[in-house]
Amino acid sequence: MRAPSPAPLLEARTLTVRFGGLEAVGGLDMAIARDAIHGLIGPNGAGKTTVLNVLTGFIRPTQGQLVFDGEEIGGLGVNRLARRGLARTFQNIRLFGAMTVLESVLVGAHQRFSANALSLVFSSRSAREAERAMIARAYELLDFVGLGAEVADRIATTLSYGHQRRVEIARALIASPKLLLLDEPLAGMNAVEKAEIADLVRHVRAQGIAVLLIEHDMQVVRSLCDHLTVLEYGRKLADGPPEEVLADPAVQAAYLGRAR
């Protein structure tokens, strides 16, 4: 077993989100370790995606504190958080239409480019080199997520569902994030594809990138995650290593009991 890191990569304290009178997330405390595959599970409507949206800046928390990599990040906008190293995929795949796979992945590398308008118009050496380096990196990542270079010039939204997922992950990885947030990446996949994506997630972690994973498939969660947080009605029900958490009768009653 890995030695636990002293300071977590991301820490949420008493995180609360209210929509009008509805409390979607209530007083959530959560810590994601630097090298974790951290599962966020719970029944439908428990507030998992809301938490992910708060962490990535799409929703402003009503209350609470967020510390990422030692810095307070509450209230920062979506693109700022992305620049600090939080990259995500979406529950319903959101690739850019009318863009090729390569171009879509390169959008994820946006923050790595800095050439100004003049050097772009005159195609300065540094601008060309940045482009070349990022294109090379995009090809590496396509390979890493299990797609061949031959898909690079296809329009991303015309690929199969499973391949689109992989493009989305490559797009999130190209900015070299510290934390990758995956919202149900296995939804709608068959057993073989699930195993492949689970492997991919392990490889991501092996590169030193922590992963927060929202997932419903308990078998995958059990084998893949090294820490679980369980939500029910926006509140934390359990938190800890998978075997412990999944054995908790309260968790079984709330979640697994209903699922079986």
Add this chain to the structure above:
Amino acid sequence: MDYLGQLLANGLVLGAIYALAAVAFTLVYGVVRLVNFAFGELFMLGAFLTASLMLPEVRLLGMIVPMPGFSLPVAALGAIVLTGALGVLVDRIAYRPLRNAPRLAPLITSIAVSVVLQSLAQTIWGAEELRFPEFHLATLPPVVLFDSIYLSVMDLVVMATALAAMLGLSAFIARSSLGRAMRASAEDQMAATLVGIPVNRVVAAAFAIGSGFAALAGLLYAQTYGFAHSNMGFLPGLKALTAAVLGGIGSIPGAALGGLILGLVEALGAGYLPNGTAWKDAISFVLLVGLLYLRPQGLLGKPELNSAGRGSLLGGASEFGAAWLRAGFAKVDGLLAKSAAAGPRAALVLLALAVLVGLLVPSDYWLRILTMVVIYGMLASGLNVIVGFAGLLDLGFVAFWAVGSYLTSILFVLVLKDQFGVAPADIWWLLYLNLPLAGLLAAGFAVILGTPTLRLRGDYLAIMTLGFGEIVRVVAINWMDLTNGPMGIRGIPAPNLFGIALGSPRAQFFFALALAVLVVFAIARLVRSYVGRAWVAIREDEEAAEAMGVPTARYKLYAYAASGFVGGFVGVFYAHSQQYISPLNFSLFENILLLMLVVLGGLGTFVGPFVGALIWIVFLQLALDLPFVQAYPETRFALLGVVLIVLMVFRPQGLAASARVALTMPGARPGALPGARAGRAKEAA
């Protein structure tokens, strides 16, 4: 106090008229989410029809036609019914086929309908004013309030009619079953259909009532000012839309409130501001822009209307048209897509072709036309940055063009020649300085105008940019000291290089071509980089782009700036090539025309704007040879409108729906990468 009282009274009369027309916009928007620009023209038709029905005879198409000579109430009723029927017909032909099409198609058709109706009215009733016949109530002495405020009997009639119509409509919507169906359709059209509401009939009713209200507003307006004219609907139409947006589009009490506020503000502004009557049109638009900035949903509106779908502004597919027609469109699409995707070699071939045409075309007349094609192609390319690549609808682009044209004209003519007596030929080099200078100035303007629009989406964005365009035009007309006002600026020198005048049509064509190469080259370099990828990502999915670390607000401003730069840059050359500019050159119509060129040739491509310009301008010239068009020159514009409507109905995704350009630097492609080559080899094997 007396003065204030009189202004308030005038404001109330004007406000009542605006409110009536605003109801038309709001009613239809509420039910189908369509800003029907054609209400301005239905307003005008209401006035013409009433006046015609009241007269013993009218000159139509140059022929004297006997008319029944009804009294005002009967004629008004007739005009309202006729206009209402016309509104339903317009909906049936031009809007219903596009009910599910994305935002740009219905907006373009509504503008096209407006162009058709206006040029038809001008063809039928002529370009002169038609005097509005006097009604006998108007001859009664005015009513005097508080000893000092004069209100004519007709003013009271106008206010009473407006009030009665509003109350009647509110009761109708609240009580009748059709009114309930309307409210249900406004909330959720799909659900309304599912519970058995005949949505198409409800929409037709909304159009009938809305058009009737527009006609009523128009005839009251014409009655108040004593005339009807074919372009009388344009400004009141925009103001009624402003009033509807002010109140919160979709809300009927909001429209009434917005109309009253606008009428009062305009009357007070005209009365109290220095030179207020000249600026009163600007006041409404400043109010519009300010309100949209502070409260996008208007005073009583719902915030969710400030939204826009993802993806290109065009899209979807038509359910109409025979198989051969679809196949034909598909072929054109394929051709345009191929030309859009072609590489630098194809661009050089095209350029060589253009040079050859420039050398070989013998007639000065056609060279001038081809120069216009290049100018409009360049302008459309500038607009294309914001509309095609970044996916933001901009109806105020002409303002940047105007900035460039006016900057160089003011410097050359009004300042250097008139003030300092410098001959233009001595400072020929200033033109070359002005090109980038005007570009930068217009880009600065674009950023200033773009900033408040960042929070707006969809129709609201279009309306706000339209407001900006109108403000610039009103300033150009009224700031006499700066712009010479409506007279325009004459005697702008032709381009000149080291003392060699480039005034001949052939020289101008090549000058334009050289600028076009620069413009396309610069745009292409920007688009084929991370900047262009950020723009397209914003167009396709703004939230996802933001999540990938793209500061979307900043990149929208960059798009405005790039588009503004091109507008200003080309504007300089435009002024020197036309040698005369006036505010008329920079109207909303021109903006729509540019938009159409981009739609014709392909949104988000480099060659598309030029293809569009070529198709349209050559078509317009050939149309001039038709005998019918020669007899009635105004029908050219009607023809433009009809072409647009037909195109949108049968092909809402545009002629070049699948056209796109590569978004990576050509030199940086990984031909040299071993991994990629292996991949290619694998694919080949």
